[in-house]
Amino acid sequence: MSRMRTMEILVGAFMAGGFVALFFLAMKVSNLSAETIGEGYPLAARFDNVGSLKVRAPVTMAGVRIGRVQSIRFDKTRYEAVVTLNIGKQYNTIPIDTFASIYTQGLLGEQYIGLSPGGSQEFMHPGDELTHTQSALVLEQLIGQYMFKKAGEDAAK
Amino acid sequence: MLDSLARLGRSGLGALERLGRAHLMLAGILQGLPSLLVRPGLLVAQVYNVGVLSVLIVAVSGLFVGMVLALQGYYVLSQFGAEQSLGVMVAASLVRELGPVVTALLVAGRAGSALTAEIGLMKATEQLSGLEMMAVDPVKRILTPRFFGGLLSMPLLAAMFSAVGVLGGYFVGVGLLGVDDGVFWSQMQAKIDLHEDVYNGVIKSVVFGAAVTWIALFQGYDAVPTSEGVSRATTRTVVSGALAVLGLDFVLTALMFGD
16 A cells, blocks of 8 residues: 555656646746736738748837737738737837837847837827838848949949 | 569558557547546556656656757857857757657657566466456556556656756756856747747657557557567567657658748
């Protein structure tokens, strides 16, 4: 009987250990602990070019993450990309003239959306659209512009 | 010429027959679930056999795999000046692939072979027939608890493997190689996704657990009831268990992370 009891205790300890390991993976290794935004409300933004922006990319204001990219789709009548942002519902005081730009983390990092607040006293409502946007910088275009400029300077000499 | 064709046909039919028997056995095992719930003590004993007795080998392997991953990953990443990503690399490879796969291989070797030998010997010594004589269904009484014991133990063992491996990678990366402590964890938390990575790893380990214990039980149940037959069945368990795990891993990875 006592052998059965030891076994049961060991099995209990094993199950507990397994769940502690799962808990560790969820809280310490993955992004669950950073997932504090919770429920949010949608905002839309139109961009000429979203570059390599991905769904779930961060949306930041003053460098602090306040939401995530929920979906990216193509508007076939206006030939623009429509990005839906999911903003945390506690951040409900975003001015209507807020400027949305696509930036890159570091030189080759992932792309994210940075919001720069405008000065308006009126705030965005769920489902509204950000009208002031700036597209992603495409590295090839930059290099192309630089080379054209350089060639132009050389020719002028 | 005709003889070899006949042999080929016979072995093909034999393989189909074994496949059919294996599925019938699985159906029998699943039918035994309600009677298992009435007697959970049987399950506890099997979780002890498959799970508790495998903890040591799984934890030690996890520690060393994590440590080696950190050393090798550091070598490659430092060539790009991306040492900060060491935590991501170690955690992603452990949680997505190595945790479930290596644990399943270890379980196939450590617990699967033991299951096959146990059941094969029960068959060889006619204990299974004895149970049938007493009107006890050996599939429900013997195989069902072992199957669910393995199914339950695998994900927990894989989670332990990954957790210990991440800690091993932490000790080597931060303690030995001098990666920054905060960067190691924060980069990991930023890049490892709970649903995408952790849950999919758990699903993988459940599937592997089912495959490995099913193969082990079937090889034992279907073994030729002699000492040689049992030894062959044990070998086959480890070989086909490992192959099944690796093949399933490719399929699951393609389904989960393919797009």
